[in-house]
Amino acid sequence: MREKTIKNSKKTNNNFSIDKLELLVTIVPRKKDDFYIDFIQSFECNMQFSCLGEGTASNELLNMLGLLSKEKTVIFSLVQSEKIKVILSSIENKFNTIKDGKGIAYTIPLSSIIGLQIFKFLYNKRSELLKGDSYAI
16 A cells, blocks of 8 residues: 555656746847846746847947937746736837837747756746756756
């Protein structure tokens, strides 16, 4: 009887549905980067990093398009695939409503991630990180 219980619990740990993650790349004005990082975080995004960038458009083109600055921030976020449509439409809404907050956002699907524990962390499955595992992130 005891053996059966142990076997069943191991099976439960191995029966984990693999959902998909995507890399969301968002390019925004540098002055608005904190706002967008916090906004994307509100969609249960466990990992983000940003880097500074600079646009390559000439000053003449910037003036013609009504853009203020070449200084940009590129935000990389790992998000759940099932939330992509909601996140992108919410970001588009912010691009259209925030003064000087226009940007670009797109996603890149991920085909693999090394390690089940890392995946659980990135997918925000914190409750499953500690279940039956001898280690956790």
